[in-house]
Amino acid sequence: MLIQSYPEDVSVKGFDEISTLAGITPAVNYGLFTDTIEIRAPLHELDYRYFLNMMDVTARDIFVNRIVNRTGLIKEEYIPREDEITPDMARPRAEVQVSETFQGSSLDVEPDYSKCAVMSSGGKESLLTYGLLREAGCEAYPYFVNESGRHWYTALTAYRELVARDPKTRKVWTNVDRLFAFIEKNMRIVVPYYWRKNREIYPIRLFWYAHYIFSVLPLALKNSVGNITMGNEFDDPSGLTFEYKGIRHYYATYDQSLDFDTYMTGWFQRRGVGVKQWSPLRPISPIIVLRILFNRYPDLAVLQTSCHSTHIENGAVVPCGTCFKCNGVLLMMLAEGLDPTLIRYKKEHVETLPERIEKGLVRLEESLVKHSLYLIAQRGLWKLPRTEPVWHVEMIHFDNVNARYDFIPHREIRWRVLDIFEKYTRGYVKLLDSKWVPMAEEEVERAKNL
16 A cells, blocks of 8 residues: 655645545556556546556666666566567556546646745755755755655755755655565566665666655645756767667656656646746756755755665764765766765775776766766876866756756746856757757857747
């Protein structure tokens, strides 16, 4: 059973419609693996269409990135041979049965676009989003979701501090992580004790941010919040096909994509809520995220935890220091000349990092790794005889896949955010024929004034 708990009364109009959506969304992940998904609650016709659309795109992403691209977490006998794969295999097999659908809505909201909910995880991106939006003039509401798994440790340091500093901070509790774990432990195709084999990824689930968004939506609507903001930063689309044997997919990141933000904003409009969903970080790379966070908002920077396997020592949340995520953060911090002990890393984590980087135990884009190593070599920290810069990593990126010119849908906020970005970057680039090329000043001005 899926349970949600709120810190206050959230009996907004239409709460029953939102809670139904939050309740059924986890099932989006399993359309490939069951013949029937039965929804025993009245469902708005637009929500029914939403469920089908999300199930379709998620099935394709799971099929390509969790099954065909072997992770070691799916039993080999359930993985089709390369020459057998067809687009039909990536389509959901589940028939979705709903007890009752309806039109019309009890939702009654007048959104205030000067207010922004920040989906907060305790990581560098959500903390920077919070700092940026406050400085840009938004009334920011940091919303956390405790999904009852170990990820909550990652959020704990930031949550404890923000709840003391900012009375708009809220936390919703849900047992969704336990639900996901129960399902996946009992799936025949998943290898036993999968969590011992790979602690970096889950075997099946790829679509969970929507559950978090619907979980905090009653709080947002109660406060007339007009924006749901995410901390999704730049992902380099150059050289990517987004297709495998005729199957469109998102490299396992659909619910962090610009397409997902666009879909959600459209759905909010159609459902009469009017909320806009976006991320202010889409044009900048993770190393720039760290640069701005530590130099402009140092009081927020020290709250970040970026780790897949945190633990608690003497009451403080401590990163493991060796997982893929830790390795990436350590690498970029050294490249920026930052002290990793500020965010509870230990000296041995830094000293042993070169061995882990040499083994490829980092999940960052190749260009980002190359440029970080170049910066580290320039600082004289490591002896690296053949390093080369990849300068676009330090620039503001625009393209039609990850960051359009209107990546923030409110012009004044976009101007203020870009003004901050310009102080920490080396100019603007756009993607042209799969290459990043500098943008002329006139072109930048036209883009900013859209």
